[in-house]
Amino acid sequence: MLQQISLAAFTIALAIGLSVLFFYGCNILLDRLMSSDSLTDDMARQRQDNRRESIRPWIFVGPAVLILLVYLVYPVFASLWYSLLDRNADNFVGLSNYIWAFGNRTFQIAIRNNIMWLIIVPTMSTAFGLLIAYMTDRLWWGQVARTLVFLPMAISFVGASVIWKFVYDFRGVGEEQIGLLNALVVALGGEPQAWIAIPFWNNLLLMVILIWIQTGFAMVILGAAIRGVPEDTIEASIMEGANNYQIFFKIVIPQIFGTIVVVWTTITILVLKVFDIVFAMTNGQWNSNVLANFMYDQLFRAGDIGRGSAVAIVIMLAVTPVMIYNIRRARQEHQ
Amino acid sequence: MTTNKSKLPIGTIAKHATVLLLVILWTLPTLGLLVSSVRDKDQLTVSGWWTALSASDRNEVYRTPQGAAQQEIDGVFVIESSMIADGSRRIVNAWGLGPRNIDEFQAGETAILEDGSRMTVTQDARMRWESDEPFTHTRGIRVFYMAEVPPTFTLQNYAEVLSSEGIGRAFINTMTVTLPATFIPILIAAFAAYALAWMNFPGRLWILAGIVGLLVVPLQISLIPVLRMYTNLAGTFGWEAKSYAGVWLAHTGFGLPLAVYLLRNYMAGLPKEVMESARMDGASHFDVFRTIVLPLSIPALASFAIFQFLWVWNDLLVALVFLGQGEGKTVMTAQLIELLGSRGDNWEILTSGAFITMIVPLVVFISMQRYFVRGLLAGSVK
Numbered sequence: 117m118l119q120q121i122s123l124a125a126f127t128i129a130l131a132i133g134l135s136v137l138f139f140y141g142c143n144i145l146l147d148r149l150m151s152s153d154s155l156t157d158d159m160a161r162q163r164q165d166n167r168r169e170s171i172r173p174w175i176f177v178g179p180a181v182l183i184l185l186v187y188l189v190y191p192v193f194a195s196l197w198y199s200l201l202d203r204n205a206d207n208f209v210g211l212s213n214y215i216w217a218f219g220n221r222t223f224q225i226a227i228r229n230n231i232m233w234l235i236i237v238p239t240m241s242t243a244f245g246l247l248i249a250y251m252t253d254r255l256w257w258g259q260v261a262r263t264l265v266f267l268p269m270a271i272s273f274v275g276a277s278v279i280w281k282f283v284y285d286f287r288g289v290g291e292e293q294i295g296l297l298n299a300l301v302v303a304l305g306g307e308p309q310a311w312i313a314i315p316f317w318n319n320l321l322l323m324v325i326l327i328w329i330q331t332g333f334a335m336v337i338l339g340a341a342i343r344g345v346p347e348d349t350i351e352a353s354i355m356e357g358a359n360n361y362q363i364f365f366k367i368v369i370p371q372i373f374g375t376i377v378v379v380w381t382t383i384t385i386l387v388l389k390v391f392d393i394v395f396a397m398t399n400g401q402w403n404s405n406v407l408a409n410f411m412y413d414q415l416f417r418a419g420d421i422g423r424g425s426a427v428a429i430v431i432m433l434a435v436t437p438v439m440i441y442n443i444r445r446a447r448q449e450h451q
Numbered sequence: 452m453t454t455n456k457s458k459l460p461i462g463t464i465a466k467h468a469t470v471l472l473l474v475i476l477w478t479l480p481t482l483g484l485l486v487s488s489v490r491d492k493d494q495l496t497v498s499g500w501w502t503a504l505s506a507s508d509r510n511e512v513y514r515t516p517q518g519a520a521q522q523e524i525d526g527v528f529v530i531e532s533s534m535i536a537d538g539s540r541r542i543v544n545a546w547g548l549g550p551r552n553i554d555e556f557q558a559g560e561t562a563i564l565e566d567g568s569r570m571t572v573t574q575d576a577r578m579r580w581e582s583d584e585p586f587t588h589t590r591g592i593r594v595f596y597m598a599e600v601p602p603t604f605t606l607q608n609y610a611e612v613l614s615s616e617g618i619g620r621a622f623i624n625t626m627t628v629t630l631p632a633t634f635i636p637i638l639i640a641a642f643a644a645y646a647l648a649w650m651n652f653p654g655r656l657w658i659l660a661g662i663v664g665l666l667v668v669p670l671q672i673s674l675i676p677v678l679r680m681y682t683n684l685a686g687t688f689g690w691e692a693k694s695y696a697g698v699w700l701a702h703t704g705f706g707l708p709l710a711v712y713l714l715r716n717y718m719a720g721l722p723k724e725v726m727e728s729a730r731m732d733g734a735s736h737f738d739v740f741r742t743i744v745l746p747l748s749i750p751a752l753a754s755f756a757i758f759q760f761l762w763v764w765n766d767l768l769v770a771l772v773f774l775g776q777g778e779g780k781t782v783m784t785a786q787l788i789e790l791l792g793s794r795g796d797n798w799e800i801l802t803s804g805a806f807i808t809m810i811v812p813l814v815v816f817i818s819m820q821r822y823f824v825r826g827l828l829a830g831s832v833k
Contacts, residue, residue, distance in 0.1 A: 120620065124627040131631035131699060135638050143737040172736055173652035180643035180707055181658060186680075187673055187704025188665050194676035205679075244473070251470050261470050263820065265477045270816035271809050272765030274784040278791065278805035279480045282487065282798060294499050294798070296483060328477065336824050360462065389669045392767045396788055408671055412768075421675055428671045439667045446663040447656070 142175045192432065198425035205421045213426035223427070226405040229319050230434075233390065233406060236320070238383040240327045242376060245334025249342055250364060262339065266332035273329070273392035280325045281397060286310040315403040322404060325393050330386070334379045341375040342368060381438060388434050407431050488806045489604045492799035506542070506599040510553060513594045515578065518586030530580040534572070534594065546572045546596035553595040572596060608803040616794070618804050620779070621786040625764060625808075627695055628774070628782055632702035632763045633756055639703065640710030641752065645740045647711065648719040649726060659715070665708040674772050677701060681773070693780065698773045705769070706759045713829055717751035718744060754826025757819050761812050783808040 152164040202209045217223045252258035285295030293299040298308040312318045353367050391408035398404045415424035487500045513534040521528045547555035558574040568582035613619040685692035729739050767784040774780045794800045
């Protein structure tokens with residue numbers, strides 16, 4: 117154990133040390149190699165300085181650009197190419213991986229489930245987040261309440277899956293139920309169920325986990341937006357006799373609508389990539405598969421590079437509209 | 452105004468009640484996990500965790516000692532012993548001498564046996580058996596009793612999961628993955644962010660737009676190409692295909708867009724005059740970055756550090772693909788998945804294992820919540 121710990125500590129220190137050394141070394145090397153101190157001519161000095169300082173930005177930005185190219189840009193094109201090849205990426209097979217996918221029952225179910233996830237999770241998380249943010253806004257114990265709702269954000273999807281698998285736990289009829297949900301159902305006079313094995317409805321139970329995690333995120337962002345709503349607009353509406361619901365729906369919501377859209381979009385992108393929860397809870401059994409898990413199956417269980425890549429491209433295509441929109445907005449901002 | 456006043460209390464109570472309900476709904480699942488992880492594993496499987504604080508009823512059997520254990524006190528032969536061997540506590544409510552009539556006698560009552568001997572069982576589970584004749588039996592008789600077992604809490608589950616279920620080793624592995632995979636992207640992103648905010652060079656705007664676009668690229672797209680690249684490199688140079696260095700760089704790649712984006716926005720907002728005057732005095736960009744910008748950017752660095760730390764610590768997919776399971780490099784999330792498969796019904800293992808994976812993120816999160824929230828706000832409201 118001690119040996120493992122010291123080895124780990126050494127590895128960590130080495131990695132951190134090397135990366136710091138890299139930037140220091142490059143900058144100092146540049147200063148040495150292209151020093152202008154030995155030049156006497158002012159013009160030559162100036163030219164040398166300029167040349168040196170036109171190289172330096174690339175030392176700063178170079179590693180980031182290189183890593184982004186290798187780990188994100190190149191893979192987009194490589195995956196596109198692999199998706200047109202066969203299972204070992206040897207022969208060109210045209211679109212047959214896509215044709216196979218769209219004819220595959222599991223893929224169709226994954227698409228259906230992903231659409232359900234996309235509609236339900238962002239909507240419910242945003243709605244709950246908005247509700248809790250608004251209701252705790254002027255509560256004396258609001259900070260405590262917000263922290264408790266926010267806490268699941270720190271928990272891994274796998275950890276959250278264990279937590280909820282325990283809630284959904286099922287024991288035979290007549291046995292003492294140790295899962296909260298079944299205990300509740302039995303206490304109300306119902307029959308205990310093996311919840312996560314019920315096709316279609318099990319999807320909703322898996323979604324609950326992500327909603328539970330993401331509500332905190334929505335709540336924090338929307339809470340800040342609500343605090344930014346000018347006090348006088350609310351006061352004016354109170355003067356005119358508006359009740360709480362009217363204030364909320366007619367005054368607050370319109371003013372924070374932009375933020376609601378941002379929160380909704382952020383969660384939508386996250387949902388498209390959801391993998392861990394399905395992997396841990398059902399592994400796609402009982403018609404609960406989603407694209408990310410289906411892709412993992414194709415790649416690591418079936419060992420099919422072509423089909424796995426085709427599914428990855430489908431996920432990529434789904435986020436592309438958001439990507440284009442973001443780039444456009446960013447370019448407008450900076451020009 | 453008066454109507455408003457009479458309405459107010461009901462509205463306020465409803466508001467408090469709704470918030471309370473929601474908070475309970477959000478907290479209860481985690482509480483269940485936490486409580487279950489410190490319960491005795493035999494109690495855990497037969498009763499819900501919400502009953503953990505109440506005593507459970509149990510029917511138990513005790514066999515009395517042999518006749519040789521007797522003592523003679525004032526002409527009376529006595530066998531006396533405690534029915535609980537392991538020192539745990541029981542409250543006996545009723546007892547009997549057969550399995551069918553377990554509730555024949557109350558605690559403290561004295562039963563007259565067939566041979567005229569007298570047996571008393573008290574509430575604290577002590578048995579006293581008296582006889583005027585010496586005891587000669589070589590096999591004790593059985594006493595059946597109904598007992599309340601007070602709740603017992605134990606750290607035994609944690610000890611077990613840490614040592615024999617591989618979570619202890621996985622904890623070190625997760626640490627080895629997480630710390631460099633948090634530090635390296637911050638370092639690289641800080642330099643890049645400074646260049647993008649304060650240096651002039653061709654292609655700056657293009658790089659910026661590219662980074663914004665890469666913010667939403669799903670990492671699924673990178674798995675196959677990067678894995679193939681690693682395998683090819685490993686084949687060519689004789690490296691290991693699944694290495695910590697590979698995971699660090701992969702996490703760096705996936706974390707960089709957000710890191711650069713957050714840090715650039717922050718650094719671009721720093722006061723221009725400070726930097727310009729330093730440049731006038733002959734400081735190079737490297738000096739300005741190191742001595743002025745970096746210290747000023749600590750809040751933003753902290754925000755991103757928490758993000759990346761939580762993300763890497765909690766990640767499953769990247770570790771699964773680039774580090775794999777087994778080979779001594781399994782991280783905690785992957786180990787937990789392993790346990791879900793192999794020990795799916797052993798909730799004492801799963802709950803304590805899950806809590807160990809959660810403890811570090813929870814501590815980081817609670818102690819640095821302020822920075823985390825600031826980072827969230829900067830990252831999404833733009």
